[in-house]
Amino acid sequence: MARRWLAAWLLALVVVLGAAAAFEVHLRQLGYVPTVQDDEDLWSLQADRLRGATNPIALLGASRIQFAVDRERVEQATGRTTAMLAVNGAYPVAALRWLAKDTSFKGLAVIGVDSRGLDRRHWEMQQRWIDHYEHRWTYAREIHRLLLTPLQEYLVMMRSPFAWVALARRELAGEPMPFNDYLVMRPDRVGFLDYERTDVAAIKRQRLIDLVDYYRNYPPAPPAKWLADLAQVSSWVRTIQARGGKVVFFREPSAGEHLVLDEKNYPRGEYWDAYARISPAPMIEFRDEPEFRSFVLPDTSHIDGKDIPRFTDALLAVLVRHGLIAPTAQ
Template sequence: MPSSTSSSESLRGQRRESAERLTAADRPGVAQPVPVRPVPDRPWVPMLWVALLLFTVLLTAWEWRMRTLGLEAGDLEDGGSAWAEQRRRIDAGDVAVAIVGDSRILFDTDMDRFQQLTGVRPVQLALPGTNARPFLHDLAGDPDFHGLAIVGIADRSYFRDEAGLMGDALDVYHYEAPSRRSGLLLQRVLERRLAFLDDNYRLSTLVHRLDPDTRPGASSPRYDVWKLRVSGADRQSSMWPRIETDRPLREHARAVWMPRAGQPPRPPPSDPVIARTLALTREAVSRIRARGGDVVFVRPPSAGALRIGEERSLPRRRGWDPLLRAAGVRGLHFEDYPAMRGLDAPEWSHLSRRCATVFTDAYVRELARVSGRLELRADGPRPLGPADCETQLD
């Protein structure tokens, strides 16, 4: 009769032959290397070529599909790292003009036109959905900045305590991990060549938007802000052309800005919030002027039902006018200048590309007249007007 020891050894030998690997369990008490599994005999090189071909075909098909939807290679993703990169330009040299604000002054400033008119290219520090005031205070506390700060505001965005959607950009500026900065550089290399990398049209984002909103109380992607803009290397931003031509997308954007059906409108800013806003703004302006700088406020256009709701919620006599008086600053409100009125705001909150150029032309010329910090070039382009915009959409 075979011993139990010989039986167990026989079983281990069979197991080793069937599994075709060596493990430490096969030789108790003897140190063993990492288990080895032999590579099966397969046509690996042809398989690799097939996988590569399949990947290339699928990638090309997806890129083609995204371009048919209006996405563009060279439309660079914006975010905290891109903002911090521009903010560091103030630390590195003498910046004559910096723009802070929300998405309206971001979309509605054509920096090429600004440069053609004045020879100065501003640093674009405006952020979508974000209160301009913390960023104005950041400039006020920076001894390297003694230029002109252009503060673009949407009234309800500025008269609030919260920083807003991208308030953490200042944290990124003060400390940005090397991996995050290098990731931005790598991402740009790819985005300059591939359109499908747009965050708004990632497959996961598109699948999320299929949510039919059937669960009571659940947040639906239909109320999210979808793609609205195209951005360049120095954060030059403009409206995505498809918003101008695609009626369903345009109507979706309009719906996002308005109160949802069955929900009450947002309450207007309280008196204490307005008082704090005025006091903090006055302080920031005083600190910038003490270093030889200056501040000018700009109120870009809005239109339609959105503009009506804004005026009801925070009329000029309660927000804009007291702000200018309290801070002792100049202000350019689009309703006060014929060249800034009647411009095409397809989704009511931001101007079309061509009208953004017209608005920039108008407000830069007025800045040169009232601020004393800018001069128009003698060889600059001719003035533009509302007639230079595209036909206004429904």
């Protein structure tokens, strides 16, 4: 290399590394912490765990599973390969359909869902992740994701809200620095919420506003129609059961105004219980299980990260009682 180029590159490297170090220190001083960023590639790594595993456990659902069940703890307690396939903000019916089509899956699918999530309107929400896994997941992406994860684990500046373009946009819009996210994600996609680092009242308020808006814009399907649509879901469950697998629907805890609104729009007797009477899969409702009574839901929908081990143990105990995992497994 010509000497002038070598010098230019060495100098540039020193300047950029110095700037990166200063930026990292600055972000940490502002209270930000590093976290793995969830994406389709991380989901695909989990989906890969199901391939070739005998009798695996697939954890499906949305944020209430992803931010409440410790995948590692389930794996250790049961001795069965466990994959965290829940997706924050997306209901899991598409993932159930995908497991039904995958003839190699003969394990247990734990599906965290409520009556709203079973509504046909929400069935395709996770299809994007499945399409990615089926069509775009390659060895190259896998290696990229495996290399990227440790960088995100240790560097705050690897979070996309801190890209200079995102910060410049905020500056132009007169917005403050990015929201100090109270979620820390582990590489296996289990998320830990730390409510001590955030304004719980504001989050609770916003969650309620969003839910009121949602039910105003998307009123529930009539119970008969809702139930009729679920015949297809039942067929997917039976497909898994026919080859020796098991499926369980689990209505995770919610509380306060959130629960009131859910109950008002999807009355348990007309929806959840109606399906429970004909569903080929067992359906666990949190209010029926004493293990879930003691949990505090700071934002009415999720538990604090500190409660995840206890919640995971509670879920395992319930699964044992329903005969879905072996009693000795715990």
